[in-house]
Amino acid sequence: MSYIKNIPHEEVLGLAEQVSVLEGQVVSKTLAQNRHVTLTLFAFAKGEEISTHASTGDAMVLVLEGEALLTVDGKEHRVKAGETLIMPANKPHAVFAAEDMKMLLTVVFPTQPRN
16 A cells, blocks of 8 residues: 555656646645645646645645745745745645745644644
8 A cells, every 4th residue: 555646656756847837727736645644746837826724734845946935824935946944733824936836745734633
């Protein structure tokens, strides 16, 4: 049984090459999803966004290509290729593509509810 799906196993590959930027779209490819963690590759066309929302898990964004404007609890962060930002659980956050951009999103969920 494979826990990571939609990409080849036992093969060296570039994560950014696994999703394509399409004009006017946000493209996503789920690599893993269960009650503990999600791994998702995203490709954003310049100007596309995911509007403000919150998650019950800590979210880590690793920008693979391009540049993102990440807003966490009202504070904006410019994140470039090779950089990462943690968006803490239960804080409102949003993603905006300052240019064509690809990212890996890892969300780690609590094993027990937070108090």
